[in-house]
Every structure is written in C-alpha cells, then in structure tokens.
Amino acid sequence: MGARGVSVVEMDEPTMPELKILPDTRSVAHVAADAIVSAAESAIAARGHFTIALSGGNTPENLYRLLATEQYRAQIDWANTYIFWGDERCVPPDHRDSSYRMAREALLDHVPLPAGNIFRMRGEDEPHSAAEAYEQGLRDFFTRREADVLVQPRFDLILLGMGDDGHTASLFPNTDAVDERSRWVIAHYVPRVEMWRISLTAPAINAARQIMFLVTGAGKADTLREVLTGPHRPRQLPAQLVQPVDGRLIWLVDQAAAARLPDGMQRAADA
Numbered sequence: 001m002g003a004r005g006v007s008v009v010e011m012d013e014p015t016m017p018e019l020k021i022l023p024d025t026r027s028v029a030h031v032a033a034d035a036i037v038s039a040a041e042s043a044i045a046a047r048g049h050f051t052i053a054l055s056g057g058n059t060p061e062n063l064y065r066l067l068a069t070e071q072y073r074a075q076i077d078w079a080n081t082y083i084f085w086g087d088e089r090c091v092p093p094d095h096r097d098s099s100y101r102m103a104r105e106a107l108l109d110h111v112p113l114p115a116g117n118i119f120r121m122r123g124e125d126e127p128h129s130a131a132e133a134y135e136q137g138l139r140d141f142f143t144r145r146e147a148d149v150l151v152q153p154r155f156d157l158i159l160l161g162m163g164d165d166g167h168t169a170s171l172f173p174n175t176d177a178v179d180e181r182s183r184w185v186i187a188h189y190v191p192r193v194e195m196w197r198i199s200l201t202a203p204a205i206n207a208a209r210q211i212m213f214l215v216t217g218a219g220k221a222d223t224l225r226e227v228l229t230g231p232h233r234p235r236q237l238p239a240q241l242v243q244p245v246d247g248r249l250i251w252l253v254d255q256a257a258a259a260r261l262p263d264g265m266q267r268a269a270d271a
C-alpha cells in the first residue's frame with residue numbers, strides 16, 4: 001500500500017490502464033488533486049500552459065473544492081492554466097444542473113484564474129450551434145498553441161466520470177454519439193436523462209496526454225467490473241471507448257467501486 005493507502009495495479013495486459021484503488025472518496029480526491037498539480041507543473045514547464053477538461057457530476061465536486069483550498073490552490077500556476085469541459089448539460093450557466101456552475105462555485109470563483117482562461121460550453125445556446133462553436137474554439141486555441149495542423153485537440157489532462165450505465169462525458173449507451181469519429185464535439189438529446197447534452201467525442205478524448213477516471217461508490221461496482229474486465233462493447237459501455245492514442249489512462253477508484261473487480265486485480269492492487 002503506497003502513500004494515502006494508494007494501491008497501484010499495473011495491468012499485465014498492455015491494453016489495460018493503470019488502476020489505483022483507494023480507501024474512500026476523500027483519498028480519491030487527494031490523489032487526483034496531487035496528479036493535477038503534477039500534470040500542471042510538467043505541462044507548463046514543457047509548453048508554457050496546462051489544459052484540463054473538467055467533468056460534471058457529483059464525484060469531482062469534492063476534488064474541485066479540495067483544489068480551491070490553500071494547500072492546493074498555491075501549487076498551481078493558474079495564470080497559465082486553461083479550463084475546458086468534457087461535456088455539459090444544455091442549460092443556462094447558473095442552472096442547478098450546469099457542470100460549469102458546479103465547477104465555478106466549487107473551484108473557479110476561489111482561485112486566481114483569468115476569466116479568459118475559462119472555456120465553457122454554452123449550454124444556454126441552441127445545442128448544435130453551441131457544439132460547433134465549442135469545436136471551433138478548440139481549433140483556434142490548440143492551433144495557436146500546439147501545432148500548425150491539428151488532427152485532434154491534445155488536452156494535457158481530461159477528467160472523466162462513469163455512470164452506472166457505463167456512460168462517460170455525455171457519451172451514453174446506444175446513442176450515435178458513441179460512434180462519432182470525425183467531429184470533436186457533438187450535441188444530442190439523451191432520452192435516459194431527458195435532456196440535451198454537449199460532449200467531447202471519443203477521438204477528442206483519446207488524443208489527450210492524460211485521462212483520469214474518478215469512480216466511487218458501490219453503485220458503480222458492477223459496471224466498473226464490466227468495463228475493465230468484460231467483453232469490449234463500447235456501444236453498450238461507452239467508458240470502454242476511452243483508450244488514449246498516445247497518452248496515459250488512470251482509473252482512480254475507491255474500494256466500494258472496486259469491490260466487484262476480480263480477486264486478482266484486488267490482490268495485485270494490495271500487493
């Protein structure tokens with residue numbers, strides 16, 4: 001067991017990601033915050049800026065609040081940090097369901113981040129035009145800073161959650177969004193949640209330098225086992241789409257979410 005009770009499972013199959021099983025949601029947040037500090041330091045040292053795409057949902061809120069504490073706030077160069085989102089609900093930015101609102105209240109209002117460093121998805125606009133505008137914004141940003149010719153935006157870090165149905169970002173099971181391979185950002189109506197969503201697509205996600213899943217709670221245990229060890233069926237389990245082309249994939253999970261993983265994984269994690 002490493003620091004903070006972190007146990008690392010380096011999967012023997014080359015295609016399996018790095019899995020860290022932590023005691024509880026608090027330790028997941030701390031390990032994630034440390035990883036974000038480290039990713040920011042190395043990105044800014046290497047390229048002068050750090051680009052991170054945030055996730056919505058309940059799991060990351062503790063992480064965002066932790067990053068806003070003095071212990072962590074002082075460790076990040078916010079002036080050279082650029083905030084994006086992996087997905088958004090199509091609601092106004094002050095709506096209770098807005099992922100932007102949650103991140104703003106938990107983190108962005110409490111750190112010295114220039115307003116121009118925040119690139120939110122405009123949930124208040126017509127969804128398809130908002131998705132097109134966001135994609136154009138990514139092209140403008142990453143072309144200026146990363147490369148002359150862009151195939152995909154290459155985020156330094158993308159945070160993702162996973163629903164108990166295996167969705168990630170707003171790529172939901174059995175929706176055409178799962179199959180999108182040319183656009184970077186799409187908008188679609190999601191019957192399961194009865195709302196329009198905007199989301200990065202699999203190619204935009206998989207171009208990242210680092211992707212970090214945060215999955216906690218017993219309610220995710222069966223799905224996590226299916227996603228990590230079951231047959232590859234990304235249309236039913238969109239989290240399986242996440243396979244960075246040239247980047248690092250880390251799963252940060254608590255013991256409750258890991259409870260249904262095969263004993264071998266648990267033993268390897270506890271080794």
Ligand code: 6PG
Pocket residue numbers: 055056057058059060087088089099160161162163167168169170
């Ligand atoms: C969202 C997220 C979504 C989330 C999962 C898990 O906007 O809801 O992008 O993909 O990460 O639904 O959500 P919880 O962390 O609340 O379980």
